[in-house]
Amino acid sequence: MKKTLAVVLSAVMVSGLALSGCGGNSTSATTAAPKESTTAAPAETKKEETKGEAASGEQVTITMSNWLEAEEATSDIFKELLNDFMAANPDIKVESQAIPFNQYKDQVLIAGTSGNAADVIMGNSQMMSAFNGAGILAELDDLASGDVLDDIYPGYLSGTTYGGKVKALSWAPHPIAMYYNKDLFTKAGLDPEKAPATWEEMTEAARAIAKLGKDEAGNTLYGLGIPTGKVAHTGTVFNGIFYTYGGHFVDDSGNVDLNNEGNVEALTWTKQLVDEKVIPAGLEIKDLRGLFASGQIGIIFDGDMGRSAFRSSSGLNEEFDKKMGIAVIPAGKTGRSETVYTEHQLGVFAKSEHKEAAVRLVEYLIGKDAMVKYHKSNAVLSARKSIATLPEMNEDYFMEVFNKQSETASPLPATNAMFDNAMNEVTKAIERIVVNNEDIKTVLEETNKTIKEMYGQ
Known part of the structure; x- marks a missing residue:
């Protein structure tokens, strides 16, 4: 069912917090600076560019809205992940738009409906439903790698699918x-x-x-x-x-x-x-x-x-x-x-001029190297079958249980x-x-x- 802009904007005024209980302190937007490295990009981040500056060898700049950099518990690891991506992808520069959690949904909706949202949009299950209702999310079925999509647990993939189209990818799920x-x-x-x-x-x-x-x-x-x-x-x-x-x-x-x-x-x-x-x-x-x-x-x-x-x-x-x-x-x-479950999710702005570069960042963040590092820092889970079963993601019985629970977790009916x-x-x-x-x-x-x-x- 199509949602009117008036309905979407009225919803943000009374939206609740996510299950994850995220909150944050105010901080200004920052840019994560690339660090020198000879590390090769993981295979899954080398998705061939079909058009745009990145394909011609010129560096493009993309932005990512998030609340991770605005929170003490995740700020350092988030910056590190962006730096790792830029070191592995020197043709892409990433600028972080850090927004406190309690302001995040409203600000992204306002930016998106005015055509100025970040190229990569972070959200949770409830937020993405609103972002999709506002029409600011790109369809990822053809943009994202088929191997990546096939690797996501069906329950998690269904939670980011609207009207039969994938509009975001799961990142750090929280099954109960x-x-x-x-x-x-x-x-x-x-x-x-x-x-x-x-x-x-x-x-x-x-x-x-x-x-x-x-x-x-x-x-x-x-x-x-x-x-x-x-x-x-x-x-x-x-x-x-x-x-x-x-x-x-x-x-x-x-x-x-x-x-x-x-x-x-x-x-x-x-x-x-x-x-x-x-x-x-x-x-x-x-x-x-x-x-x-x-x-x-x-x-x-x-x-x-x-x-x-x-x-x-x-x-x-x-x-x-x-x-x-x-x-x-x-x-x-x-x-x-x-x-x-609820989860962090990553989408791409429908009007982004650099969708291929944005998808490369999304796939890097949900990929093996980034998820293992993020897990080591903050004990997060992965929505991808090949990563969730890695020994590094199952270092104790606690993590084994939650990775097992991922197999039967259903998305919230946040449609x-x-x-x-x-x-x-x-x-x-x-x-x-x-x-x-x-x-x-x-x-x-x-x-x-x-x-x-x-x-x-």
């Missing part, structure tokens, strides 16, 4: 997996070295932990931490629970379809565990992370970035890992491990520029059900109507 507290498993009479393999096993394990009641300090213990309130993130990650019960947010035709049997069953299960005080009611992910880090929650669903959050919040740093188990999401009604707004409505619906005790089907039907109007359906 399951963490559990080994100490609480032991106290509840469960095997701390054996994670629940099915949804039923997980539910019973959570109930067993909740029955412990309180810890030594008198704090209430919960069996399972699932976001059920406050922010759009709650509605976003709840798509994984919907999928577990065979439900969905949109149907096969792309129409909003909240009031379906699977969703009703998923929310019935959630409401029951909230009533049993197995799941704490009305909390968002940051609250749940704190409770898990302090040993008050037995099981939690989170992305790969969760480990660093737990280490920091617990005050134990890497020692916390001894208390922590990790596993793929247990198989539910569909018989498979259902989960969703509409108003997706973030819609997830706010889903969050409100979940709160009405688990906190206000409203009727599930009635709430879903009312929310479905609201979102369909929002989507123009």
Whole structure:
């Protein structure tokens, strides 16, 4: 469905944060300077130029908008990756446009709709949906290497495909997996070295932990931490629970379809565990992370970035890992491990005059050398099968689990520029059900109507 510019621009004013929880400090745009090197370009970056200055041997300058350079945790490695690319591709100079995360979506949309976006556009799943709705992303089916496209996990490739056309490529995906507290498993009479393999096993394990009641300090213990309130993130990650019960947010035709049997069953299960005080009611992910880090929650669903959050919040740093188990999401009604992911993605501006050079940068950044270096610095994952299975990307069991989870991770149904707004409505619906005790089907039907109007359906 075509989106009007007015809809797209109104969406940015109320957009939510990504699952990855990125944020940043303001910084001015900078240019990464090339460094001298005799390193040859990786084979996959030597895609033959079909036209443009790069093909004639002259140096071209391309720009890349991003928030990585605006954040302390990623600024240095991002600059290093750009320098590596320029050293391997002396015919291309890259200028970085660093934009703080909380301003990023708005600024890129404004630049793109006025014809001034960067050649390479970074984004996350929700942002790219808005960028695509604004018509600022180039089709990559013919620009990108077929070998690269074939190497991306199908679930990740589908998340960057709109109307049958690839509009971006996955970079640093964050699938959601399951963490559990080994100490609480032991106290509840469960095997701390054996994670629940099915949804039923997980539910019973959570109930067993909740029955412990309180810890030594008198704090209430919960069996399972699932976001059920406050922010759009709650509605976003709840798509994984919907999928577990065979439900969905949109149907096969792309129409909003909240009031379906699977969703009703998923929310019935959630409401029951909230009533049993197995799941704490009305909390968002940051609250749940704190409770898990302090040993008050037995099981939690989170992305790969969760480990660093737990280490920091617990005050134990890497020692916390001894208390922590990790596993793929247990198989539910569909018989498979259902989960969703968010990710960083890279697109090319539809009006770029240097699309071939821009694609060379994109393919370099998602290629082996760059991903291994980025992983070593920030423990990111790769969406490419040949890279995700490398020993360097699976240096411990934690990384093995998340790379395994990538095989069944599904994209967020962010096919509409108003997706973030819609997830706010889903969050409100979940709160009405688990906190206000409203009727599930009635709430879903009312929310479905609201979102369909929002989507123009």
